[in-house]
Amino acid sequence: MTPGKLDLTIYQGATFSRTVALSDTAGPVDLAGATARMQVRQKVTSPDVIIELNAGNGRAVVTDAAAGEITLSISAADTALLAAGVGVYDLEVAFANNQVDRILEGNVKISPEVTR
Secondary structure, eight states: OOOEEOOEEEETTSOEEEEEEOEETTEEOOOTTOEEEEEEESSTTOSSEEEEEETTTTSEEEEETTTTEEEEEEOHHHHHTSOSEEEEEEEEEEOTTSOEEEEEEEEEEEEOOSOO
8 A cells, every 4th residue: 555645734722633544446445453653753763753653552443343433632731741843753554464554654743822
């Protein structure tokens, strides 16, 4: 699967929530038993993760397996802790058969909060 390209903006102090729906020529991708994971880093080669989204921390959850839907979310309290700037991310899905596909990638802008 070739990953889609999508640039994201995360606003400091605001709840971040996006739902991604996966489909192919046959329709929605069945995500039964699958998990999603995403990392944001300053650069692809950066050793430090700015923020991680996965099922374990509740930030990347398969919300409708039959419809191929994954919901990405970061609480307002957690976005307030992110440093303003730019970075990169990718979103991967690990399927029940141990296949891993990168489904999205792009740039991330963390927009600074004025009202605190």
